Amino acid sequence: MMENKKTYTRRSFIQSSVLAGGGLMLSFSWFSEAKAVEKGLSFNLMGDWNQLNGYIQITTDNIVKIMCPNPEFGQNVMTSLPMIAAEELDVDWKDVKVEMASHDNVKFGNQFTGGSNSVRAYWKPLRNAGASARQMLIEAAAQTWNVPASEITTKVGILSHSSGKTAKYGEMAAKAASIAVPKEVKLKSPKDFSIIRNSRKNIEGVKIVTGKPLFGMDYSMEGMQIAMVQHPPAFGMKLKSFDASAALKMPGIKDVFSIKIFEEGSNRGAFETRTFNELIAIVGKSTWEVMNARKVLKVDWEIAPERKEFMMVRGNKVEEITPYGLESTDLHFEKMREWAKKPAKVLRRDGDPENAFNNAAVVIERTYNAPFLAHNCMEPINFFAHVEADKALFVGPLQAPNFADATLAARFGLPADKIEILMTRMGGGFGRRAYHHYMVEAGLISQRAKTPIKLIYSREDDMTYGIYRPMYTATYRAALDVNKNLIGFHVTGGGIPENPIHANRFPAGAVDNYLADGWEIPSNITIGAFRAPRSNFNAAAEQSFLDEVAEAMGKDPIQLRLDLLKKAKERPVGSNNDYDPGRYIGVLELLMEKSGWGKSENAGKKRGVAAYFCHASYAGHVVDMVLRDGLPYVERVISAVDCGVVVNPDAATNMVQGAVVDGIGQSFYGALTHKNGAAEQNNFHNYRMIRANEVPQKIEVHFVQNDIDPTGLGEPPFPPVFGAVANALFQTTGQRYYNQPFVSDQGQPKS
Amino acid sequence: MAKYSLKINGKTQQVDVDPLTPILWVLRDHLNLQGTKYGCGIAQCGACTIHLNGMAVRSCQLPVSSIGRQEITTIEGLSENGTHPVQEAWLEHDVAQCGYCQSGQIMTAVALLKNNPNPSDEDIEATISGNICRCGTYLRIKEAIKTAAKK
Ligand code: FES
Ligand code: FES
Numbered sequence: 085m086m087e088n089k090k091t092y093t094r095r096s097f098i099q100s101s102v103l104a105g106g107g108l109m110l111s112f113s114w115f116s117e118a119k120a121v122e123k124g125l126s127f128n129l130m131g132d133w134n135q136l137n138g139y140i141q142i143t144t145d146n147i148v149k150i151m152c153p154n155p156e157f158g159q160n161v162m163t164s165l166p167m168i169a170a171e172e173l174d175v176d177w178k179d180v181k182v183e184m185a186s187h188d189n190v191k192f193g194n195q196f197t198g199g200s201n202s203v204r205a206y207w208k209p210l211r212n213a214g215a216s217a218r219q220m221l222i223e224a225a226a227q228t229w230n231v232p233a234s235e236i237t238t239k240v241g242i243l244s245h246s247s248g249k250t251a252k253y254g255e256m257a258a259k260a261a262s263i264a265v266p267k268e269v270k271l272k273s274p275k276d277f278s279i280i281r282n283s284r285k286n287i288e289g290v291k292i293v294t295g296k297p298l299f300g301m302d303y304s305m306e307g308m309q310i311a312m313v314q315h316p317p318a319f320g321m322k323l324k325s326f327d328a329s330a331a332l333k334m335p336g337i338k339d340v341f342s343i344k345i346f347e348e349g350s351n352r353g354a355f356e357t358r359t360f361n362e363l364i365a366i367v368g369k370s371t372w373e374v375m376n377a378r379k380v381l382k383v384d385w386e387i388a389p390e391r392k393e394f395m396m397v398r399g400n401k402v403e404e405i406t407p408y409g410l411e412s413t414d415l416h417f418e419k420m421r422e423w424a425k426k427p428a429k430v431l432r433r434d435g436d437p438e439n440a441f442n443n444a445a446v447v448i449e450r451t452y453n454a455p456f457l458a459h460n461c462m463e464p465i466n467f468f469a470h471v472e473a474d475k476a477l478f479v480g481p482l483q484a485p486n487f488a489d490a491t492l493a494a495r496f497g498l499p500a501d502k503i504e505i506l507m508t509r510m511g512g513g514f515g516r517r518a519y520h521h522y523m524v525e526a527g528l529i530s531q532r533a534k535t536p537i538k539l540i541y542s543r544e545d546d547m548t549y550g551i552y553r554p555m556y557t558a559t560y561r562a563a564l565d566v567n568k569n570l571i572g573f574h575v576t577g578g579g580i581p582e583n584p585i586h587a588n589r590f591p592a593g594a595v596d597n598y599l600a601d602g603w604e605i606p607s608n609i610t611i612g613a614f615r616a617p618r619s620n621f622n623a624a625a626e627q628s629f630l631d632e633v634a635e636a637m638g639k640d641p642i643q644l645r646l647d648l649l650k651k652a653k654e655r656p657v658g659s660n661n662d663y664d665p666g667r668y669i670g671v672l673e674l675l676m677e678k679s680g681w682g683k684s685e686n687a688g689k690k691r692g693v694a695a696y697f698c699h700a701s702y703a704g705h706v707v708d709m710v711l712r713d714g715l716p717y718v719e720r721v722i723s724a725v726d727c728g729v730v731v732n733p734d735a736a737t738n739m740v741q742g743a744v745v746d747g748i749g750q751s752f753y754g755a756l757t758h759k760n761g762a763a764e765q766n767n768f769h770n771y772r773m774i775r776a777n778e779v780p781q782k783i784e785v786h787f788v789q790n791d792i793d794p795t796g797l798g799e800p801p802f803p804p805v806f807g808a809v810a811n812a813l814f815q816t817t818g819q820r821y822y823n824q825p826f827v828s829d830q831g832q833p834k835s
Numbered sequence: 836m837a838k839y840s841l842k843i844n845g846k847t848q849q850v851d852v853d854p855l856t857p858i859l860w861v862l863r864d865h866l867n868l869q870g871t872k873y874g875c876g877i878a879q880c881g882a883c884t885i886h887l888n889g890m891a892v893r894s895c896q897l898p899v900s901s902i903g904r905q906e907i908t909t910i911e912g913l914s915e916n917g918t919h920p921v922q923e924a925w926l927e928h929d930v931a932q933c934g935y936c937q938s939g940q941i942m943t944a945v946a947l948l949k950n951n952p953n954p955s956d957e958d959i960e961a962t963i964s965g966n967i968c969r970c971g972t973y974l975r976i977k978e979a980i981k982t983a984a985k986k
Contacts, residue, residue, distance in 0.1 A: 158933030158970050285929050292934035293922040293941060295870020295910030302869035310864070335836065335853065370864040371873075372856045462874055462882060462935040462969040511872075511935025512969050543875045734929055738975065742932055745971025768879035768967060776973040777960040783974060 134257035136217035137265065138191040139169055139210065146241065146254030148175050151185040153192035154202040155483055156288075157513035158742075159798045160735040161202045163287045165210055167731055168203075171279040172214030172272060175241040175253065182287045187485035187505035195507075197483040198518050198613065200699035200796025203731055207794050215269035217260070224259035225251055274729060274791040283734035288509065298509040300466045300480030303538065308468070309338055311529045311537040312374045313363040314381060315549060318761030319609045320410045322388035323362045330380040331366060336373030338535075340366050340381070343528040345521055346495070352395045352404070353494070355487045357519045359550040359610040365529045367537060375542070388608070406608050410761030413455070416580055419605055420453075420557045428576050428601035431587035434657045437563075440572025440597035444563035448636055452560070452625035454824040455755040456580075457553035457614055458763075458771065463511020464546040469526035470536035475502040477536075478523055481510035488520035495524050496531070515613030519551050547771060548763040552756055553614035555580040556621040560629040563597070568637045570648075572597040575626070581607040584618040584625075589697060590668065591630070593661035594648035609758065615746065616799035619698040620806065624751065624824065627694035627807025632820065641693055641811070642672055642681055663697040667726050670788050671695055671702040674724040678786045679706040692812025696804040699796030701727040702788075705744065705804055709812035716816055716827065718748050718809065721783045725801055728792035737785040740801045744783050747805020749774025752827040839899050843868070844912030854900035859883045861899050862909060870910035870938045874967065881966030884939040884946075885909050891946035910938035913945065921945045924983035932970035940966050944980045953984055 133141040133149065141149040150166035166182045185192050194205065218238060225243040226233035228251075236245050244250045274280075291298055316322055328340035342364050352358065364383065368374040391406040441447060467480035476498055482488060485505045493500045510517055526539035541549070556579045563572030573595040577585035583602030592598055614620065634644040646669060651657075653665035672695055680686050681693070695704030708720040721744050730736045753772035757764045765771035806824070813821045838851050843866065850865045857876075862868040862885070874882030876895045883894040886908040913919040917926060921944050931937050940963065947954055947962045954962070959980050968976065 158931075160932070283929075285926065286931055288934070289926050289929060289931065290917040292931045292937050293910075293917045293925045294914065295868075295938040297869040299869075299872075299935060301873065302863075304867075304869075370852075370856075370860060372853065372860040372864070376853075460969060462872075462880070462933065462967065464873070510933060512933045514969075543877075738929065738932060738972065741974055742971035745973060746969075749971070767877055768875050769877060773967045773969070774971070775964040775967065776976065777964040779971070779973045 134261040136220055136257070136261055137213050139213040140173065140217045142253055142257035144254045144257060146179055146252045147181060148173070148179050148241075148253070149181045149183055151192070152182055153185050153195050153206060155195065155197040155481075155485070155507045155510060156184065157197055157481070157483065157510035157517065159197070159202060159739060160286060160732065161197070163284055163735060164203055164732040165206050166287070167279050167284055168207060168210040169214035171277055172211045173218050174238045177279055177284060179241060184507055187489060187507065189486045189489070195485050197513065198515065200701070200799040203794045204700065204796060211271050212269060215271055216266050219266045219269050220260040220263045221253050221256050223263045224256040228256065228259060280729065280731050281733065284732055286735065299463050299511050300468065300508040301463055301511070301540070303468045303479050303508060305468070305470070305536050308536045308538055309367050309369060309533065310371050310374050311365055311367045311526070311533070311539045312378060312542065313365050313525055313539065313545070314378060314383065315360045315363050315545065316385050318410055319359070319550060319758070320388055320408065320761040321385045322360070323364065324384040324386040326364055326384065327382040330382070331377040334373065334377040334380060336369035337377045338367045338369070339533050340364065340377070341532055343525060343532065345524050345528065350494070351401070352393045353487070353491055355484055355518050355520060356491055357521060357551055357610050357612060358393065359521070363525065365525070365532070367529060367533045367535075371540060405606060407606050409608070411607060411609060412759050412761075413757040416555055416758075417453070420578055420580070423578055423603050423605055424557065424559060424576065426603065428578070428603040430599070430601045431585055432592055432598065432600045432658070434592070434595070435597035437572050437574055437597040437599040440563045441561065441574070443565070444572060445566040446564040446568070446636060447561060448564070448633060449559060449561045450629055450632060450822060452558050452628065452822050454556045454621050454624065455757060456555050456609065457750060457754045458547050458756045458765070459512070459514045459516035459551075459614060460547060460771065460773065461510070461512030461514060461516055464543055465516075465522045465541040465549070466539055467523050467526040468536065468538045469523065469530040471496060471527045471531040474498070475504070476527060477504045477506070478527065479506040479508060480523070481508050481513070481517055482520055482523065483510070483513045483515075483518040484520065487518070488523050491520060491524060492527060496527060514615045515617065516551060519612050543768070544766040547756075547766050550610035551612035552609065553617075553620065554582045554584075554611040556584045558584060558622070558625045560625065562629070562633045562636075564636060570595060570633065570637065574599045577602045577622075578604065580605045580609070582611060582618075584621045586618060586622060586662070588660050588662045589622070590652065590663055591648050593656045593658055593665070594652040596657055598657065616698050616803045619696060619799070619803040620750075623694060623696040623803030624806030624810060627696065627804060628810040628820070628822075631692070631807075631811040631814070640682065642676055645695065646672055667702045667788070668695065668697060671704045671724045671726050674786055674788055675704045675706055675722065678724060678784065679722040681706065690812055690815040692808045692810065692815060694804040694807030694811060696800070696807070698803060699799045701725065701795040701797060701800035703740075703801040703804055705801075705808040707805075707808040707812040709816045711816060716813055717778070718780045718812070721780050723783065723785045723801060724788065725785065725797070726788035726790070727797045727800065728790065728794040730787050731794060733787070736787070736797055739797055740785045741783045743798075743801035744805050745774060745779050747802050748779070748809055751806045751809045751824055752778075753825050755825045837900070839902070841899070841902060841907060842904065843907045844909060850899070852899055855898045857895050858885070858897045858899050858902060858907065859894035862894065868909050868911055872935055872939060874936070874939070879967070880936070880939070881943060882936050882939040884942040884966065886942060886946055889946065889949055891943050910942060913941070919945070920986040921948065921979070921983045924979040924986065927982060928975045928979040930972050930975040930979050932972055936966060936968045936970075940968065940976055944976070944983065947980070948984055954980070
């Protein structure tokens with residue numbers, strides 16, 4: 085079942101890449117090599133599959149199989165993406181079976197789960213796939229019945245002609261599979277959608293509640309060994325030497341050796357974050373035995389020198405230096421204060437901000453800080469690998485197979501078509517699983533141990549490895565004139581090792597005199613994308629700041645935003661503003677309506693509001709907070725989101741509710757700190773996660789209804805939660821909160 | 836190494852393992868019952884929840900040698916096709932996002948309802964706050980438990 089059969093011709097490349105990427109359809113047949121290629125993980129359906137295109141197959145007895153191109157990590161793409169194709173194909177959803185595609189960027193495009201991009205990226209390709217398959221079925225029926233195709237209609241999987249002839253799709257599928265793909269297809273008008281916009285249950289729901297082996301952690305193969313890796317105890321350290329003699333004597337242990345993940349001097353590719361380059365690998369029969377052997381490993385670590393790497397950025401070789409030394413959170417704060425005083429790199433300037441601040445009657449200045457965050461996916465990092473001389477198989481949870489592909493081909497010296505990557509369901513990702521170092525590690529261990537292995541990180545390995553949400557700071561300044569008009573705005577953002585600023589986002593475009601600048605402190609603590617990168621900090625800082633500005637101006641906080649957005653809409657400052665003020669306004673208006681904002685019946689409520697734009701979507705929340713046993717508690721949240729067409733409303737609601745819970749949890753408790761280079765939190769006893777007794781009683785989610793092609797959803801509702809929580813904290817406690825996490829471990833709120 | 840005869844989901848199974856092996860790894864590595872999940876290994880997250888004589892326990896902290904003749908139930912033992920009332924309620928509310936925590940959540944809920952068929956909101960919260968859901972599906976978990984209680 086696992087042998088590699090991928091063979092591509094130039095023709096199949098054009099056919100499928102066009103379908104997967106741009107959505108244009110070319111007219112030629114692509115079926116000659118199609119049948120051999122299908123090898124998804126859950127492939128267990130028997131039957132005579134007729135492949136109509138890369139995404140759709142139909143059996144003679146009318147079962148429709150739709151491939152899900154993008155990895156599933158809980159955003160529910162295995163349901164929502166096939167719904168898009170099924171809509172245009174015009175089939176009965178209960179006849180649809182879904183299979184996760186294996187990695188195949190020729191057939192399935194970029195296959196990238198991240199950037200809230202899945203539905204956005206596949207909306208057109210999947211609609212085209214569904215519509216063109218439907219057209220081919222019509223054509224097959226037309227030829228069979230000898231009638232013009234234009235006289236044939238479809239209705240939920242049935243083809244009919246005015247003469248009274250009817251056929252199920254399955255009856256025409258074999259013939260349809262030999263018909264040329266139409267050059268152009270007509271897509272449904274959104275008003276005719278019958279699957280899209282109608283909630284469908286998670287296609288893997290039954291498998292999840294019955295504990296089927298869906299995850300990378302659950303994958304196994306005959307003869308497979310378990311492997312774990314030991315990484316240095318602190319950032320800035322590296323392996324000096326080790327003595328494995330005791331570990332090797334432990335029961336079940338097959339081998340212990342060190343691996344070098346990337347070759348010295350090799351260029352760093354996309355998502356190839358190199359936290360620790362040399363690790364000790366322990367290979368054995370079972371997880372418990374390997375865990376025990378780790379305990380008797382004797383290892384000497386030493387301080388790592390400064391490291392120089394080259395990255396290819398848009399065709400240019402860019403040098404990147406990783407500094408030497410053991411870092412601590414205290415020192416990080418000190419350094420940030422010091423760097424904040426230096427001149428920063430200007431990212432955007434409109435008008436004359438210096439003049440505005442010089443002439444201001446009132447200047448408000450506030451500084452916000454946020455710590456590193458660990459992703460803490462519920463399923464710890466893991467991957468299966470079987471690397472042989474001439475081919476390799478990788479199976480497990482990952483978000484970016486298309487980037488992993490290039491890394492693996494280079495590292496193992498194998499042609500890309502000899503490397504097969506199967507994507508399992510992920511027990512969470514949140515950005516973490518876009519960084520595929522662990523696949524390289526698994527592959528190297530398999531290669532060296534000459535056996536199939538599954539690499540497993542313990543929770544401690546996972547939490548202390550790095551690739552965190554960066555540590556951020558930002559100072560915001562607002563200049564008000566004597567009439568309390570906002571005449572100048574300035575944000576300076578800094579971070580370790582990345583600054584958070586999105587210079588062209590609101591309120592850029594709404595203030596005449598505007599300045600955004602930033603600075604960055606290099607670090608050997610590695611970072612990575614974390615649900616709505618940078619936005620997850622900016623929305624907290626900026627949206628709390630606007631709340632204070634509104635207070636100083638004597639304005640309602642929503643009204644202030646609406647006034648600014650109106651200006652950005654009617655008389656925008658600058659030309660490259662990222663956002664659409666109209667959609668932003670729409671979300672705020674929906675939020676006002678649904679929350680009864682400003683209504684007398686809500687006068688006694690302690691409410692905070694925030695709204696933010698990212699990943700092409702708009703989201704806002706009103707948070708109602710109370711003190712419960714003297715501690716702040718978010719009792720209820722009203723959310724409004726504009727993400728264009730909502731494909732699967734109940735699942736989308738679940739996602740927004742999850743983002744709200746995540747946002748409350750991270751803003752209250754999330755923090756990863758360091759001492760002498762070592763992470764001070766390593767498991768859930770000292771890294772506080774939000775729990776069931778701390779979530780709101782109610783999270784009401786409302787979507788703006790429009791026919792805009794879908795924009796992002798997994799990330800956009802997350803960032804504004806932080807700001808809304810901070811603003812509600814002020815209403816509840818009378819204090820402003822500038823430093824995350826807002827609630828310390830003892831449960832006492834701190835300011 | 837030692838031999839154990841374990842009663843799991845109504846069947847007796849033999850294993851030959853280190854007596855200190857947590858039952859979690861016995862299930863996952865030796866008996867091919869992968870529904871019980873590893874999340875933390877230190878009794879903090881609940882992903883590994885199973886039943887021991889009907890009581891919810893953390894299998895990551897339970898050495899195989901401590902089981903004796905007690906009966907183990909895992910998520911695979913609830914039903915083949917998701918027809919246990921708690922599983923049905925989970926499907927009705929479409930609770931899962933990534934799904935990784937959910938077998939632990941369900942096992943916790945089943946044990947709760949067995950001992951307390953009409954739990955109050957506080958009972959539900961107190962019980963399931965031992966189980967982390969990183970995706971934040973807690974509201975639906977609570978609703979599903981209430982629905983299951985009515986069944
Ligand atoms: S794995 Fe047992 S409680 Fe987390
Ligand atoms: S559904 Fe993902 S951890 Fe609970």
